[in-house]
Amino acid sequence: MGAYKSSKFWSLAAFLIVAVTTVITWNYAKTHDFIVCDMECGETLLSIKAIDQFVQFGPRFGLLEVLGTEEQPLIYTHSVNIGSLSFVGLRAMGLEGMEYYIFLPLIAYAIGLYFAYLTALKVTDSHLSGFITLILFCTTYWGxxxxxxxxxxxxHLPAFFIVAYFSLNLSGELNQRRFSANVLGLVLGALIAFGCGYDFWVICGFLSASLIFKLTMNAREVVTRILVVAVAFSIPFLLRQLHVASVLGLDFWVQDFLYSLAIKIPYASTIIDLPPLSEVDQWYLDQGVLRAPASATNSLSQILYTFSHMLTEVTIPRWGWVSIMLVMSVLVCAVIPKFNQTRMSHVAKLFFVPGIVGVSIGVFVFSPFSLHVYFKHEFPLFAFFVVFAKGLILSELLISLKKISSARWRAGILAGASFILLDSVMNHLHTTANGQYNNFGWTNFVQQHPSERFLAASYNVTISRELPMTDGFSVDYINPDSVSNILSDPEQLKGYDFLIYQPIERLVDFDARVPRCTWRDWMTSQFVTVDVTPSGNSCIYGFPLPSEAAPQLSLTDIERSSYPTVERDDVGIGYVIVDLR
Incomplete structure (x- = not known):
């Protein structure tokens, strides 16, 4: 009875922590007009555009994403966007307003947090470990x-941990009723994962397979679980193929399927005949379909080369050396005999080793595309293992305090736990101060001047949508690269009252024409303060820069123009507003 009460108490505490986190996040989103672009908001803007398309055209395109116009549609078929489908679903129900639309991903994320807690509880068999891990998940903002x-x-969060939780359940001995319930749970996770895209669906599929099998299983158990994983992850795939084929035709589907295999899977183009990409692109355009920019890769060295740069230029600066070492220390516990009987070793063997192996295989399937998605853009995946490892180690340190009487050892344990927490705080503060994240604070200025005309040199709206905060206001978007020519030709500025300049050239250095190499983790930045200068070579790759290579104009360059500055903000990817009147 005491154990039941304890379990009930921890479950309620976890629920309250998730609820408080959701309320705080909701209020933060409210201050940003429910469009938060701190890490990435392109998918949110595309989901709003899907609502626009639905209102204008109805279900003409079968609820596939359309980036073009009714006369010249650019239909995107290569990934399911659960955001677009859910937003359109809410609009079809008569709900209007971003406060309603954004509530759905927030609830999904809250469910993901709770399943992260359940997964931690499952693998550690400790309510305290699960709770501490949950708190770290709730308080880790960047990334x-x-x-x-x-x-x-x-x-991504609910998909990953729903799949992980039910796969772990299915790896054990189950009666018929529990088996059926867990299979349904796994199907739900697979459906959500597929809604996040083919790449994430494959990753979660291999995650499930790696967690569900044990070496001690007999042949019948192995075959049963192979069928379970295959069926669970085939259902959403087959539904999508029927969807695309019914809207665009069977002939299109067959050719598109072959092209996708040849382009996205390494070495597949050695088996499938692939014409030049220019011909492939033209074929898609002739069908009114948008093909994402990707090319066939048959070079393992190129994939590893790309991965190494993304790891050193994005992942380590974001998470820091301490986080990387904590994940590695958990993995090491699985192979060191001295730790065999510890909880750390058990969790490493049950979750971390198979989980990371499964995810790595899933990432490799679509490499180098998936490397750009999950390491360059930092879409949530690597974060799951980092935060989980921190929660596990921190909870183990605190639990060990009860077993150790030595004051010296207790002080050392407390110091280690404090340093892990300090590292998390410093990572957050460092990224807030130095990270490359979108700062659309200039929309407040636009809203305060409803009768003025603005020229906004910001992000590329042709691949997304205008910011909803500027709907109803007179704002024309242009490419930041064109500002230099426009400023030298005042005729192009006639009719505008203000110029908003935001040099969104990159989110990572290796996308820039002239990399700066100033983004380091918080610990390294304490010792290395001198910025790296290119000196004619790329500071990342070491290649000579093209003679015409020049960085985008800085905010200071714009301020030095003949137009007076009315507002400047250097936080994240900052902006400057100048008066053209």
């Missing part, structure tokens, strides 16, 4: 919580 308000990426 994790910042996606909770993204129409699509918020669903």
């Amino acid at each position: 994790l919580g910042a996606f909770s308000m993204n129409a699509l990426r918020a669903w």
